Amino acid sequence: MTGPKIHWLNTLFIATMHVSAIGGALWLISNFSWATLSLAIGWFVLSGMGITMGYHRCFSHRAFNATKPVQAVLTFFGSAAVQNSCLKWSSDHRVHHAKVDTESDPYNRKKGFWWSHIGWILHDTPVEGSMQNVADLERNPILSFQHKYYFFFVAIAGFLAPALIAMAWGDFIGGLLVAGCLRLVFQWHATFSINSVAHTIGTRPYSLKNTARDSILTALLTFGEGYHNFHHRFQSDYRNGVRWWHVDPSKWTIWSLSRIGLVSDLKRASKDAIRRAKESVQREKEERKAARRKLATK
Ligand SMILES: [Zn+2]
Ligand SMILES: [Zn+2]
Incomplete structure (x- = not known):
């Protein structure tokens, strides 16, 4: 039996970026500039939020x-994270939620940690019903424009814009290699960790039906996306970290923007539905424990 074929374009691009990121790190060490480092961190935050x-x-x-x-x-900075157009990303992600942990899940954690982290991107991974589940988003002219000119957006938002900004203090190469490539490699592994680490490490307070887990570790890496068990149970909720003290900068930003009218209609699962989910997990855990005890006494 042969395995899935290598996706050469993705593989070569990702490999080139990792080598360029090492170049970026060496450049930063040998030509250290606070301005370039701050730009890279700022670009990491903005494109992560994208x-x-x-x-x-x-x-x-x-x-x-x-x-x-x-x-x-959001779409401009999302392009800087080089994770496909928003339409394709959303389509894959909706399939992930609908088919989680099955063969149809593009980043199926049950196929292994490596596969869910990056293996699925390095291989030809046909996604069942791809793009048929984003008809609502295709009607959005901003998203269809970004989809059509995706590579142009990547070149500008991912590399050219930070390089041109860094030219202001004479560090075009630093802007390109540090805020472009090095920042991108960190960004990739932070996002990829949602599909790998957040389906491996952490607790499952809201659902035992899938591998998604809540962990502050992944939440810190990904602006709050690490409360992944809650998210898989209540995917339309604008919060991933549902408690006020959960580290979820994306939630805080959305809430703050809603105060000044830039975003609206924030969806929340009801307190009652969240309580019921937690109670049902508790019941299921007790039933499992009782079944194990019964088996041990046989
Ligand atoms: Zn997931
Ligand atoms: Zn999701």
């Missing part, structure tokens, strides 16, 4: 409505 707030919560799950300018900014 994915978590934009691609994920606003578009894939429609957990809140955003005004057109906010949508445009």
Whole structure:
């Protein structure tokens, strides 16, 4: 039996970026600049938010409505994270939720940690019903424009814009290699860890039906997306960390923007539904424990 074929374009691009990221790290060490380092961190935050707030919560799950300018900014910075167009990303993500932990899940954790982290991107992974589940998003002109000119957006938002900004203090190469490539490699592994680490490490307070887990570790890496067990149970909720003290900067930003009218219609699961989910997990755990005890005494 032969395994899935290598996706050469993705593999070569990802390999080149990792080598360029090493170049970026060496450049930063030998030509250290606070301005370039701050730009890289700022770009990491903005493009990370483009994915978590934009691609994920606003578009894939429609957990809140955003005004057109906010949508445009989120889509621009989402492009800088080089994770496909928002339409394709959302389509894959909706399949992930609908078919989690099955052969049809593009980043099926049950196929192994490596597969769910990056293996699925390095291989030709046909996704069942791909793009048929985003008809609602295809009607959005911002998203269809980004989809059509995706590579142009990647070049500008991912690399050219930070390089041109860094030219202001004479560090075009630093802007390109540090805020472009090195930042991107960190960004990839942070996002990828949602599909791998957040389906491996942590607790399952809201559902035992899938491998998704809540962990502060992944939440810290990904602006709050690490409360993944809650998210799989209540995917339309604009919060992933549901308690006020849960580390979820995406939730705090969405809430803050709603205060000044830039986003609206924040969806929340009811307190009652959340309590019932937790109680049912407790019951299921006790039933499992009782079944194990019965088996041991036989
Ligand atoms: Zn998941
Ligand atoms: Zn999701």
